[in-house]
Amino acid sequence: MELQSEESMSTSPTTSGSRSMPKTLPAVYYTDEAHYRRELEHFFFSQWICVGRADQIPAAGNFFRRDVAGESLIVLRDEAGAVRAFYNLCRHRGTRLCEKEAGTFPARRITCPYHAWTYGLNGNLLGAAHMAETPGFSVDDFPLHQVKTDLWDGNIFVNLADEPVRPLAEQLGVLVEKFRPWRMEDLRLGKRVVYPIQANWKLIVQNYSECLHCPMVHPALAKLSHYMSGNNEPAQWNYLGGRMDLNPGVKTMTMSGQSDRALLPELGEDERRHVYYYWVMPNLLLSLHPDYVVTYTIWPKSPRESEVICEFHFHKDEIGKPGFTPEDAFEFWDLTNRQDWHVSELSQLGIGSRGYVPGPYSMREGLLHELDKLMLGALEANARPNQ
């Protein structure tokens, strides 16, 4: 049986086999190393990628490391208070500069552990022992390789392209206005968990983009929010999402459906009775609750592996209160997330089989089909077929 190869020959994979019925992508999009590299290059690296939160690095010299598809970046607060990001390697002999996950650079200097080349927080090379003897050498020629950064409401984004195709604000578009009431800049990190997942990054986004699986996979969630209450926005080129109703009597998503936390202060009546689930292209999932926000950043590791950094953010006033705990929110979503990762991993396993052929999306899986088309469109626009 050569089912896969037939399908992968199809010129328009999203409608293969049927004009009217949208179908899942051929296996190659979930398993092939070359395709994966193209996807990283033309879909991931060309966009603004969310790498974390500004409140992780409040003071000059604070930093964290972030691995972006194999690339180690240093994200830091500079002396002027700006957030900057640099490739984590010395301009001398390429040595990785920083091994710690997060911390503070002593004396506001980044010093290479090999030959002590020393950089300022703005990336400028300040000292390079014995290089003065080298004809033609100037410290000005060897600053750290900087990566473009920008901020949205407390979230830090980087762009690895030399010339980003658009500013962050344009990539976000109407989301800036839409999510203003949650005032993410006023939130503080309460809990973090990192999940390794044996599945392609798209399967994680697709799992997030429908609740048709909720009755089967998430019995605890079904008690709080009905899976048919979902109301998706029409798909956009830069985000996909919608909201679901909280059941009557349910205040927020916790195991009990209750919470001692005050609701976020600027939410309207409608926003207090829903949870908003959005994929923000390319790697951010935003779950906006009445009293807290969960962010998931997705980090592709290989065609078949991803990592998700999941963070719970609470209002700075609440997080400072005695007795504050993030555990009720965490307990609920940790259970639910693990259920989601598990079925995503099962999908990865099946899609890798020669018995897999694209299957039909239901009307309630429209966002998944839109994601497929966005990714294919990005490849078409940016890549030649056999590149």
Place this chain on the structure above:
Amino acid sequence: MELQSEESMSTSPTTSGSRSMPKTLPAVYYTDEAHYRRELEHFFFSQWICVGRADQIPAAGNFFRRDVAGESLIVLRDEAGAVRAFYNLCRHRGTRLCEKEAGTFPARRITCPYHAWTYGLNGNLLGAAHMAETPGFSVDDFPLHQVKTDLWDGNIFVNLADEPVRPLAEQLGVLVEKFRPWRMEDLRLGKRVVYPIQANWKLIVQNYSECLHCPMVHPALAKLSHYMSGNNEPAQWNYLGGRMDLNPGVKTMTMSGQSDRALLPELGEDERRHVYYYWVMPNLLLSLHPDYVVTYTIWPKSPRESEVICEFHFHKDEIGKPGFTPEDAFEFWDLTNRQDWHVSELSQLGIGSRGYVPGPYSMREGLLHELDKLMLGALEANARPNQ
């Protein structure tokens, strides 16, 4: 030294270096990923493969999983009592359906753990939530992908080809008649052990096909059966094998050479004094003893790795007796098998060296040369050179 590449350029590898002296294959046949894939496609997947025993799934809804070179299959008993096999993935979004090694499907239904698509034991799609809203969707279009199955004397075979080149009975040929006296259908599983082996599958078959190594490798075996007593049949296109004498006073192959078990009831005098060792193309080794049968199914994992599932089968009357134990047979063969796997792994290591060149087969290794020719013939008939 470029010894290997010279050899692998040779147009007729089985006679390289000498017209008269048959030699082992060039290293590429044991180490190269591309060749390995061709071998799987044209030699393994195009044949009827033994996957287990019918007595593992006696009742409707009973199933076991089997991984066939990376493909997960569900093998089950359907409501009509027939044995069927399916690719282990849902027709919706490709999710792996079944994670358990073996068991019984509740209510005779196979339900996908993701969105609860539900299939009957015949593979028909019975329910698919919310798909009715999708224009043009019909459950009739999305049955599980079935794999052809057939039975021989209690052994289950599958064929992954769309159109098998021949029926199972034709692949087995005279073996059906030859092994009838052992009445394998009346045997029941008494013991199973799974061996991971760091060697190409052909090295396992080759090791099985000669006893020239027995004095060196198997001192315990040498006490029961003389290595020079082996009497091979002329090589056939579909099997290779022969028999060896039990030494005088030896009843069967156990550490003591004795056994409390009754001999299998329909064996003739001659069959009671020999052990029959046969490779049944492509993946079954059959060791037929006077009082029990050992089956080995060989599962290639990579050019350099295989797995062997080794099962001991006893007459249903014996296995039901109080005090029955398979351990005497198991103890002997477990020791002997591990000795065989070890030298096979040493061969794999040496063949992977640039110092390896094909070496001469002795007259007592004729079956090995025949195996090489069978495999090469299958590739020549089915594959274009650079495919």
Place this chain on the structure above:
Amino acid sequence: MELQSEESMSTSPTTSGSRSMPKTLPAVYYTDEAHYRRELEHFFFSQWICVGRADQIPAAGNFFRRDVAGESLIVLRDEAGAVRAFYNLCRHRGTRLCEKEAGTFPARRITCPYHAWTYGLNGNLLGAAHMAETPGFSVDDFPLHQVKTDLWDGNIFVNLADEPVRPLAEQLGVLVEKFRPWRMEDLRLGKRVVYPIQANWKLIVQNYSECLHCPMVHPALAKLSHYMSGNNEPAQWNYLGGRMDLNPGVKTMTMSGQSDRALLPELGEDERRHVYYYWVMPNLLLSLHPDYVVTYTIWPKSPRESEVICEFHFHKDEIGKPGFTPEDAFEFWDLTNRQDWHVSELSQLGIGSRGYVPGPYSMREGLLHELDKLMLGALEANARPNQ
């Protein structure tokens, strides 16, 4: 950003970006599998490689195994007292002959564990059961595949080329005379340690070839020997190195700078006040101290992985004394080596990033640039561009 690919397109990588300023190599030389294979073939396998010491195999039948870039070799002492090396596999079916790391072949015979083919210590096939029946077979046609060996002052070298481009003595050149005072043949092994290192072999040699990093990386070393006291010889085609002063009052390199051992008997005054650090092409690092010698043999495992076998050798008279211990020397270098391997691993990590571009060598890193040129020269002389 496509920084790497631009650089790797450069036709003269060692001077890319600047005529006057030597720079590190593009990343491909440290990360690419195909380049790595070329390097092994044209730089490693074509040279005389140091595999160990003659005093490891003093008597006929003594042997040790050595893995040379995936090739297992047997190095032994034959009946005539000569050192020989063979590929570790049987000429029959390719089976690895010897699994032990070191030992003595019983009865001066090498016997294959599979079918008992038996070889003499000179590699001749002496016995092959049942092969006499095979027409045309002669034991004379199937000796072990021998690898050329030679000795230098107690060090054993092998050459895997069919026709070495030059004798060992010519490869060593003036080193034979230069290091005669240390009388390495009179030294005996006192300590061995094996280090797995996640770095390309060249990074290990480069780290060894400069002490600019010493103040930052090796505070303990800095107390014994000033990093600016280094005095390099002009680079040679076959070795790179120089010497460093022992600080006043320091007798040798140990944690205390002191030692109970007698100095090596034939050293001159100058040699007693320095430590000599030499890379002997392609895989030997020699650290010559007033009272002991450290050898490092470097074993590439992959573009990003190497193994170093580090051995401490002492005068045969000292090592025989009651109370002799190698631990003071070992303790100091084990600490220092681990610091070196760590920064080498950090370099490997950074060089693998898309943010890496070749950086400037200082005047004190001249030997590193010379190593790069030697390697590139060997590839240019031996390999066609796209081979």
